[in-house]
Amino acid sequence: MTVTSPQPTRRPSAGSRAAEVAGRLFGGGSATVFALLIVVFVWIFILNPNFAEPPSLMAFVKQAAPLVILAVGQYFVIVSGEFDLSVGSLVGAQVVIAAALLDGEESRTVPVILVMLAFGVLVGLVNGLVTTVLKVQSFITTLGMMLVLYGAIRLWTGGAPTGALSEAFRQAGRGGIDMAVVRQLPYALLILVGIVIVAIAIMRSSYGRTLMATGDNERAAGFSGVRVWQVRTLAFVLSSVMATVAGILIGGYAGVTAQVGQGLEFTAITAVVLGGVVLGGGRGTVVAAMAGALTLEALFTLFNQLSMPSTIRPAVQGVIIIAAVAYAARERARPRQQPDTAPEAPVPAPEANQS
Amino acid sequence: MRRSRALLAASAAAALMLTACTTDDPDETAAPEETAAAGEEPGTEDGGEGEEEPAADGEWFVQADYERQLAQRDIEPEGPADQPWLQAIEPEYVDTTEYANPEGNTLCFSNASVSNPWRVTGWITMQQQVEVLQAAGEIGEFRVSDAADDDNQQISDIQAFVDAGDCNAIIISPSTTATLTPAVEAACASGVPVIVFDRGVNTDCMVTFIHPIGGYAYGADGAEFLVENLEPGSTVLALRILPGVDVLEHRWAAAQEIFADSELEILGDEFTGGDGAQIKTLVTQYLQRGEVDGIWMDAGDGAVAAVEAFEDTGNDYPVMVGEDELSFMRKWQETGMTAIAPVYSNFQWRTPILAATMIWAGEQVPSEWVLPQAPITDADRDEFLDRNAEMPSLHYAKFGGEDLPGYPSAWQDR
Numbered sequence: 001m002t003v004t005s006p007q008p009t010r011r012p013s014a015g016s017r018a019a020e021v022a023g024r025l026f027g028g029g030s031a032t033v034f035a036l037l038i039v040v041f042v043w044i045f046i047l048n049p050n051f052a053e054p055p056s057l058m059a060f061v062k063q064a065a066p067l068v069i070l071a072v073g074q075y076f077v078i079v080s081g082e083f084d085l086s087v088g089s090l091v092g093a094q095v096v097i098a099a100a101l102l103d104g105e106e107s108r109t110v111p112v113i114l115v116m117l118a119f120g121v122l123v124g125l126v127n128g129l130v131t132t133v134l135k136v137q138s139f140i141t142t143l144g145m146m147l148v149l150y151g152a153i154r155l156w157t158g159g160a161p162t163g164a165l166s167e168a169f170r171q172a173g174r175g176g177i178d179m180a181v182v183r184q185l186p187y188a189l190l191i192l193v194g195i196v197i198v199a200i201a202i203m204r205s206s207y208g209r210t211l212m213a214t215g216d217n218e219r220a221a222g223f224s225g226v227r228v229w230q231v232r233t234l235a236f237v238l239s240s241v242m243a244t245v246a247g248i249l250i251g252g253y254a255g256v257t258a259q260v261g262q263g264l265e266f267t268a269i270t271a272v273v274l275g276g277v278v279l280g281g282g283r284g285t286v287v288a289a290m291a292g293a294l295t296l297e298a299l300f301t302l303f304n305q306l307s308m309p310s311t312i313r314p315a316v317q318g319v320i321i322i323a324a325v326a327y328a329a330r331e332r333a334r335p336r337q338q339p340d341t342a343p344e345a346p347v348p349a350p351e352a353n354q355s
Numbered sequence: 356m357r358r359s360r361a362l363l364a365a366s367a368a369a370a371l372m373l374t375a376c377t378t379d380d381p382d383e384t385a386a387p388e389e390t391a392a393a394g395e396e397p398g399t400e401d402g403g404e405g406e407e408e409p410a411a412d413g414e415w416f417v418q419a420d421y422e423r424q425l426a427q428r429d430i431e432p433e434g435p436a437d438q439p440w441l442q443a444i445e446p447e448y449v450d451t452t453e454y455a456n457p458e459g460n461t462l463c464f465s466n467a468s469v470s471n472p473w474r475v476t477g478w479i480t481m482q483q484q485v486e487v488l489q490a491a492g493e494i495g496e497f498r499v500s501d502a503a504d505d506d507n508q509q510i511s512d513i514q515a516f517v518d519a520g521d522c523n524a525i526i527i528s529p530s531t532t533a534t535l536t537p538a539v540e541a542a543c544a545s546g547v548p549v550i551v552f553d554r555g556v557n558t559d560c561m562v563t564f565i566h567p568i569g570g571y572a573y574g575a576d577g578a579e580f581l582v583e584n585l586e587p588g589s590t591v592l593a594l595r596i597l598p599g600v601d602v603l604e605h606r607w608a609a610a611q612e613i614f615a616d617s618e619l620e621i622l623g624d625e626f627t628g629g630d631g632a633q634i635k636t637l638v639t640q641y642l643q644r645g646e647v648d649g650i651w652m653d654a655g656d657g658a659v660a661a662v663e664a665f666e667d668t669g670n671d672y673p674v675m676v677g678e679d680e681l682s683f684m685r686k687w688q689e690t691g692m693t694a695i696a697p698v699y700s701n702f703q704w705r706t707p708i709l710a711a712t713m714i715w716a717g718e719q720v721p722s723e724w725v726l727p728q729a730p731i732t733d734a735d736r737d738e739f740l741d742r743n744a745e746m747p748s749l750h751y752a753k754f755g756g757e758d759l760p761g762y763p764s765a766w767q768d769r
Contacts, residue, residue, distance in 0.1 A: 048643065048644055050643055050644070051643050055668070055669070056643045059639050059643070059667070059668060062667075063632075063635070063636045063639065066632075154470075157769070160469070160470075160471060160472035160474075160475040160476075160749055160769070161472075161749060162747050162749065162769055163747065164747070164748050174663070174667065183669065250632050253632055253635060254630075254631035254632040254634070254635045254657075254660045254663075255631050255659055255660055255663070255682075256631070256748075256749075257629060257630060257631035257656060257657050257660070258470070258471055258472060258629065258656070258749075259628050259629045259630040259631075260630060260631060260632065262628065262630065300636070301640055304637065304640040304641070304644075305640070305644065307623060310624075310625050310626050311598070311626075
């Protein structure tokens with residue numbers, strides 16, 4: 001599904017609208033991530049042809065969906081020029097809250113999901129308002145939020161999660177529709193497709209454009225009538241809501257453990273950066289951010305297929321990411337020698353890649 | 356503007372570096388220890404695929420400890436059979452009359468943390484035990500500090516107890532072995548009886564060191580079960596939480612030793628951080644590569660996620676090694692798979708409290724108090740599940756608090 005999406009870029013349909021749309025979706029210095037994604041997948045297929053079978057791909061999607069959704073949320077925040085470090089803790093908190101409130105009761109599933117969404121919105125609002133109204137660096141705001149959530153959960157549960165998730169709750173992340181070829185069409189895939197559509201729609205709406213403009217040049221955006229604080233606060237809310245959805249999927253996928261969500265914020269940021277989205281804001285597409293997340297997951301899979309000792313993996317992963325981002329940055333800098341490629345230089349007209 | 360972008364770029368670099376650590380969590384701070392007796396017998400050269408890091412062998416393996424622990428599993432412990440927390444294996448008693456102190460006793464406890472379900476369960480049991488003895492007038496004040504897994508914090512916690520000067524005994528559950536040794540020695544030097552439990556320290560100045568048999572025995576229980584229940588040539592995947600923590604390293608070292616003498620093929624050993632999502636993903640990927648006939652784990656945290664990976668990919672259940680955590684035991688009963696639950700006796704949290712009152716009464720205590728540590732098997736699984744039917748899924752079956760007041764609600768409303 002999303003795995004095969006890069007193909008349109010290669011279709012030589014000169015001048016056609018399709019190519020233009022594809023260029024908009026996949027271009028903008030993010031071609032590297034698609035190339036990397038394809039290379040990694042081909043490599044996995046060569047090592048293990050079993051992986052190309054539909055059930056294996058479905059299992060991959062189930063496992064990758066939460067990170068892709070987190071990357072979408074993180075994208076909104078990063079493209080507006082900020083950071084959200086609280087998503088990993090939020091995922092952990094949401095799973096622990098769900099387990100404690102559900103306590104295995106099937107009938108509570110829907111109300112608890114609503115409570116989780118409300119909590120997600122609340123966390124996003126606090127992150128957003130503290131950052132925009134109190135002018136605290138988002139790096140600090142969300143770092144604080146990360147610690148607050150982590151600490152509050154520890155305080156509340158005495159250090160270890162309690163309760164249990166209901167079977168119905170776990171369906172979203174674990175279940176699916178039984179089918180012939182793929183064995184099971186995961187609900188996670190359907191939810192992911194829904195979120196992809198919504199995310200693309202958001203970025204093509206006027207909100208998406210103002211978000212991009214805000215990240216590109218806050219002052220210029222402000223002068224042209226954008227309420228910067230509103231735009232950014234909403235980005236934080238979107239990020240927290242995405243983290244909540246990711247939490248629902250992760251809880252469903254794997255159940256409750258004390259460590260759930262740990263470190264996910266950095267994986268999500270890495271995914272977005274790998275997708276060619278420029279830290280500091282204003283550049284990069286949401287589709288590329290999602291491709292970044294898929295690439296990271298594929299890379300984890302590849303390491304496993306290569307039987308690489310687990311101790312060496314973080315280093316290799318780091319090198320690949322830095323190399324890919326550096327290569328993409330070089331690509332971006334080369335063809336057009338305009339000042340707007342240097343991130344420090346404020347660009348008067350936000351002719352961002354998306355709009 | 357410029358500055359904020361520079362900051363963003365810097366934080367991005369930090370983010371990348373930190374991400375590099377998320378796949379597994381090399382807890383290097385805990386590593387430097389146990390070197391004295393290392394290298395005695397690097398006999399863990401196994402016939403596997405060369406996937407094990409050779410560095411881990413030898414460094415954590417002490418042949419004599421391994422043999423002693425394996426033998427201790429078969430030794431009948433002394434003491435009351437219905438109170439395993441008071442039993443001791445091959446105890447050598449020490450005289451404590453110098454600490455005899457009949458009344459007004461303040462008990463101080465420096466806890467490493469309550470950061471996992473095993474420690475939370477034990478901590479509740481300990482508090483309930485204290486309540487009983489406080490009601491009986493044997494313990495006065497119970498003072499506790501929690502170091503949240505921070506060595507430095509725990510060192511100053513212990514120092515604070517020493518400086519306060521009014522602790523009549525200090526119980527210490529060390530965060531790490533080597534780093535905490537000087538702090539424990541300082542506590543001993545203050546003249547107060549010191550009781551260490553769970554993880555050890557490199558000194559024997561304390562009155563008693565309380566612990567179950569140990570990591571080698573735990574690891575061997577699971578590994579032997581796999582060897583017995585799998586055909587020669589079967590494949591086993593090993594899932595571990597963290598590198599560099601002695602109680603966990605010993606489990607893996609023992610397992611390697613036993614697998615080396617078997618016909619089993621070890622597919623790999625992976626660090627999971629105890630994260631269910633990572634465990635499920637890893638197992639799923641191994642299943643995509645080929646068959647997995649058995650799973651060895653160094654702790655049950657997340658065992659259910661591993662089992663679910665088999666279910667969700669439509670594979671038969673593996674021969675499974677978990678722990679006496681109820682979530683796993685319930686899954687085991689539900690599915691009827693072939694499994695064993697090694698136990699790292701959670702009831703040991705009662706023993707230091709009782710030891711303190713024994714010391715104050717001038718009674719002898721074992722200088723090294725080795726508690727029994729028997730795995731739960733098919734034979735007694737259902738009995739333990741029935742007993743704990745009302746308990747939450749992250750509770751441990753052998754918590755040994757059934758006779759304490761507050762049972763069961765204290766453990767249910769954690």
